[in-house]
Amino acid sequence: MNSRTCLVRLGVLCIWGLAVPMMLTSTDLDTLYLPAPENTGGRPLMEVLNERRSTRSFREDTLSDQVLSNLLWAAFGVNRSESGKRTAPSARNWQEIDIYVCLERGCYFYDAAEHVLVPILAEDIRSCTGSQSFVAKVPVNLVYIADFSRMHGAAEDQKTFYSAADAGFISQNVYLFCASEGLATVVRGLVDRDMLAEKLALKTDQKIILAQSVGYPVLQD
Numbered sequence: 155m156n157s158r159t160c161l162v163r164l165g166v167l168c169i170w171g172l173a174v175p176m177m178l179t180s181t182d183l184d185t186l187y188l189p190a191p192e193n194t195g196g197r198p199l200m201e202v203l204n205e206r207r208s209t210r211s212f213r214e215d216t217l218s219d220q221v222l223s224n225l226l227w228a229a230f231g232v233n234r235s236e237s238g239k240r241t242a243p244s245a246r247n248w249q250e251i252d253i254y255v256c257l258e259r260g261c262y263f264y265d266a267a268e269h270v271l272v273p274i275l276a277e278d279i280r281s282c283t284g285s286q287s288f289v290a291k292v293p294v295n296l297v298y299i300a301d302f303s304r305m306h307g308a309a310e311d312q313k314t315f316y317s318a319a320d321a322g323f324i325s326q327n328v329y330l331f332c333a334s335e336g337l338a339t340v341v342r343g344l345v346d347r348d349m350l351a352e353k354l355a356l357k358t359d360q361k362i363i364l365a366q367s368v369g370y371p372v373l374q375d
């Protein structure tokens with residue numbers, strides 16, 4: 155682990171206490187320093203809305219680090235560095251949704267402030283992110299996990315309601331980015347949450363809301 159990796163991990167641990175204990179043991183996976191997001195360009199919004207759809211057939215081609223960077227920034231990156239606010243809204247600016255990024259090489263936590271992927275688990279757990287057969291081979295499975303301990307002042311039913319709404323905004327950002335970039339995606343509620351929570355060693359305040367697969371569409375003849 156280099157010194158920056160160490161600082162990033164310590165930073166995450168400082169913010170979330172022992173919320174993500176497996177970071178300290180994932181020695182076989184390095185922090186992935188994403189290239190700066192390309193946050194200009196893209197296709198016109200009305201064309202993108204016209205293309206937005208759910209797709210369940212994917213090629214196995216991986217996404218480049220640049221495309222992954224752009225995807226995660228579009229999903230829930232920091233777009234106002236002075237305030238740390240993000241590309242998707244969140245109720246009371248709780249920013250309670252974390253994105254876990256499950257790739258063939260392992261699972262990472264997206265640290266939006268640093269725009270890096272912090273290792274969680276050096277294991278291919280894509281098949282654990284959903285009960286549909288394509289999830290095991292799709293190059294990227296995003297998992298939206300709410301940390302209820304960040305939702306200060308909310309009653310339990312409010313935590314459930316607002317975290318679902320906030321995950322929806324992130325999911326739609328991903329849909330629009332994918333439509334703009336010619337990527338395929340589908341948001342998924344069909345997730346064995348107990349099994350995945352155990353795999354990720356989540357604490358009880360961390361709730362799996364939705365998952366979303368991203369990859370390149372199967373080419374039409």
Ligand SMILES: Cc1cc2nc3c(=O)[nH]c(=O)nc-3n(C[C@H](O)[C@H](O)[C@H](O)COP(=O)(O)O)c2cc1C
Nearest residue numbers: 206207208209210284286340341342343344345364
């Ligand atoms: C909250 C939510 C959960 C969903 N869960 C699944 C799912 O588990 N599996 C799946 O294949 N599609 C899932 N979908 C995608 C819907 O089936 C899809 O959006 C719907 O059929 C409309 O198709 P469209 O997105 O192409 O307009 C989900 C969509 C939403 C909004």
